[in-house]
Amino acid sequence: APVIQNLPASASIIETTYIETLLHTINVTDLSTSITCNLTATDVPFLVKLVPNTSEWGIYLKNNPGLEYNITKVYSLNISCDDRFDADTGIMTVNIIENIPPTFTNLDIKPIINLTSAENSGNVVYTMSATDNENDTLSFNFTCYPSTCPFSINSSSGVIKLSQNLDGHPIRSYAVNVYVCDGHSLVGPAVLNVTITETVPYFINLPANMTINETVAAGNALYTLTFKDDNPRDNLTVTLTNTSYFTWDMSTNTIRVASSLPGAIGTNALLFTVADPYLQTSTGTFIIIVTNVVRAVFI
Known part of the structure; x- marks a missing residue:
């Protein structure tokens, strides 16, 4: 008569296993060489079959078993081995391990x-x-x-x-x-x-001021502005408002004298605006103090 030597036994497997997996190899002895083992239940995701390239029987998890810990945590499998005349049975317990989400x-x-x-x-x-x-x-x-x-x-x-x-x-x-x-x-x-x-452009060297005398000729360069935008791809535009005596040369980034200065004697506040293509702007002020030249009086 067949005798199962290693049942009862138990194994654990995670619920997310989806390929056929050998859980236990049955050790059964008999004087007969013709032994067949099987699983008595058919409605479970397990099977009993010969282990490839051996004469031993194995208890397997099926392909795509659909294990769900929340539905069935433990399976108790009845295993029977017989030699066509007698049989022996044993219990294989399979514990399902819950998959913990990441x-x-x-x-x-x-x-x-x-x-x-x-x-x-x-x-x-x-x-x-x-x-x-x-x-x-x-x-x-x-x-x-x-x-x-x-x-x-x-x-x-x-x-x-x-x-x-x-x-x-x-x-x-x-x-x-x-x-x-x-x-x-x-x-x-x-x-x-x-x-x-959006990054905002800004002047690096404004506000600033300088003093010149009224004799400085039109066209003379007075000051070079530096300005920047942290987005190097932005093309910047600088404009100057509220002056008749000074002009802004965008090609050289300089402030120049635009016309004769006697009429500008005193303090001249030049308001500059720097803008990027997305209408982000900053302003800066440059003060030019024009002084009167004291001329000699001949008597």
């Missing part, structure tokens, strides 16, 4: 990310981080609101980058909803709030 590790609070229009395509915006209890391979993806956002994500590393330059970008804020998946559970969204502000 968790984000760097989003205890919702981050607010402030970007400027000087940012370039390829710049890193944020790096998502997540862990998984079972060390499953994690993948990241995201959605945006509004949907046409200038971002991309590396599905493996969680690195979020700009997919385009931001100068002139028409939308100023986004909600980036990030998800992480361990192949079984999708977790999220983790929300990144991203704002985009």
Whole structure:
């Protein structure tokens, strides 16, 4: 008569296993060499069959078994081995391990990310981080609101980058909803709030002042302005208002005398405005004090 030597026994397997897996090899002895083992139940995601390239019988988890910890945590399998005359039975207990979903590790609070229009395509915006209890391979993806956002994500590393330059970008804020998946559970969204502000041009050497006398001739260069925008792609325009005696030479970035100065004696406040293509502006004042030349009086 057959005798099963290693049942009862138990095994554990995680609920997310989806390929056929050997759980236990049955050790059965009999004087007969013709032994058949089987599983008495047919409505379970397990089977008994010969282990490939051996004469031993194995207890297997089926392909695509559909294990769900929340529905069935333990299976008790009745195993029977017979030699056509007698049989022996044993119990195989299979414990299902719950798959723990991944968790984000760097989003205890919702981050607010402030970007400027000087940012370039390829710049890193944020790096998502997540862990998984079972060390499953994690993948990241995201959605945006509004949907046409200038971002991309590396599905493996969680690195979020700009997919385009931001100068002139028409939308100023986004909600980036990030998800992480361990192949079984999708977790999220983790929300990144991203704002985009246009850089503002500015004068580097204003306000400033100088004193000249009334004899300085028209056309003379008086001062060179320097100005900047942190977005190097912006083309800047400088304008000068409220003066008849001085002019702004954009080709050389200089202030020049425009006409004879006797009428300008005193304090002249020149107001300059620097603007980018997106109507971001700054102003600066340059004070020119024109002095009267004391001429000799002959008697």
